[in-house]
Amino acid sequence: MFVIPVVLLMGALVAVCVACFRRRSFTKRVRWCADAAVCGLAAAAVVYAWGGWKMFAWDIEETCGLQHGEIWDPAFAGESYFPLSKRCNANFDLVPSFVNPTIIVLLAASAALAVFACFSQRARKDPLRP
Known part of the structure; x- marks a missing residue:
């Protein structure tokens, strides 16, 4: 449900950044915003991969019990890839709680910077502006 907008956002970011990098006549501000986007x-992808690594367990029951000291409850056990989650029981998740908000903030900041870079470049080429 949430995967489609995130994939579209990431595709749009990549398209805007590739379009910006193909042009060589930037101002410093536009180049900085495109680089930051x-x-x-990339940082969102790294955090997602790290969260995915935390989800990995050969045997979820042993991982919950031996490594984390939690009781595995099959009624609440399950995993999802967006948002990242792999539950041991109703109160414990293998993925740290800061991973999903960090991914959302990084993607939102990247989108905002890419849009700002795009509009700054267009404003610079507008012949009616002094």
């Missing part, structure tokens, strides 16, 4: 997108 790409770095934010």
